[in-house]
Amino acid sequence: MHPSPGLELADVTLTYPDGDGRLTALDRVSLAVPPGTLTAVVGPSGSGKSSLLAVAATLTTPDAGRVSIAGLDAVALRPAERARLRRNTIGIVFQQPNLLASLTCVEQLQVMAHLAGGSARKARARALELLDRVGLADRAQHRPHRLSGGQRQRVNIARALMHEPSVLLVDEPTGALDHERGAAIVTLLAELTRTSGAATVLVTHDRGHLPHADRTVELIDGRLRTPAAA
Numbered sequence: 001m002h003p004s005p006g007l008e009l010a011d012v013t014l015t016y017p018d019g020d021g022r023l024t025a026l027d028r029v030s031l032a033v034p035p036g037t038l039t040a041v042v043g044p045s046g047s048g049k050s051s052l053l054a055v056a057a058t059l060t061t062p063d064a065g066r067v068s069i070a071g072l073d074a075v076a077l078r079p080a081e082r083a084r085l086r087r088n089t090i091g092i093v094f095q096q097p098n099l100l101a102s103l104t105c106v107e108q109l110q111v112m113a114h115l116a117g118g119s120a121r122k123a124r125a126r127a128l129e130l131l132d133r134v135g136l137a138d139r140a141q142h143r144p145h146r147l148s149g150g151q152r153q154r155v156n157i158a159r160a161l162m163h164e165p166s167v168l169l170v171d172e173p174t175g176a177l178d179h180e181r182g183a184a185i186v187t188l189l190a191e192l193t194r195t196s197g198a199a200t201v202l203v204t205h206d207r208g209h210l211p212h213a214d215r216t217v218e219l220i221d222g223r224l225r226t227p228a229a230a
């Protein structure tokens with residue numbers, strides 16, 4: 001079998017301790033997300049969406065199954081190799097932008113490259129280019145307190161793309177925004193997914209965003225299914 005260049009979960013089961021027994025958060029979940037496509041994940045509260053993102057992010061090791069990131073088997077790697085894989089190939093966008101109050105937009109992005117030890121000049125050029133792509137070219141020198149919620153989320157997304165991740169994992173990025181601003185963020189994510197070639201997984205509660213996805217899957221009690229009508 002050829003390794004998938006995007007993200008692939010195969011028969012992933014994840015359990016948590018629960019009293020005397022175990023709670024099954026993910027039950028033999030299989031999902032393939034090809035490069036340059038966006039898969040939306042919906043499902044009720046407690047159905048396993050965050051657990052799925054944590055496994056895909058290689059932050060949680062499943063009890064069973066395979067997690068392939070850009071063709072590498074993440075479960076089989078040693079912890080240090082897995083951390084390197086995460087740093088180099090995975091971008092994560094959390095619900096809260098978590099921007100640093102004292103840094104300008106361009107610095108929020110540059111700091112990522114600084115941590116990775118790259119050239120400062122190249123990082124600045126890439127940061128400015130990404131801010132332009134998310135529609136914030138004129139805000140590069142602004143600090144977060146001068147930005148709207150939607151603009152902060154755009155910086156958050158641009159920051160996650162700094163190291164050109166193969167896999168982009170996005171957790172409820174529109175939770176704090178009204179529907180219209182949320183829709184603009186999801187449209188942007190779909191566009192950046194196509195132009196960057198990332199394999200993107202978007203967890204969302206808002207079914208109004210689903211038409212922007214290439215595919216929608218639903219988690220029910222830890223089991224994945226493709227809804228007949230999204």
Ligand SMILES: Nc1ncnc2c1ncn2[C@@H]1O[C@H](COP(=O)(O)OP(=O)(O)OP(=O)(O)O)[C@@H](O)[C@H]1O
Pocket residue numbers: 016017023024025043044045046047048049050051052
């Ligand atoms: N660290 C943990 N320890 C024990 N049980 C957990 C842990 N994290 C999650 N769970 C349980 O696993 C199941 C799946 O949780 P998960 O957070 O993945 O769901 P979710 O779909 O993201 O929910 P929500 O939409 O409310 O964020 C739930 O029953 C939850 O209570």
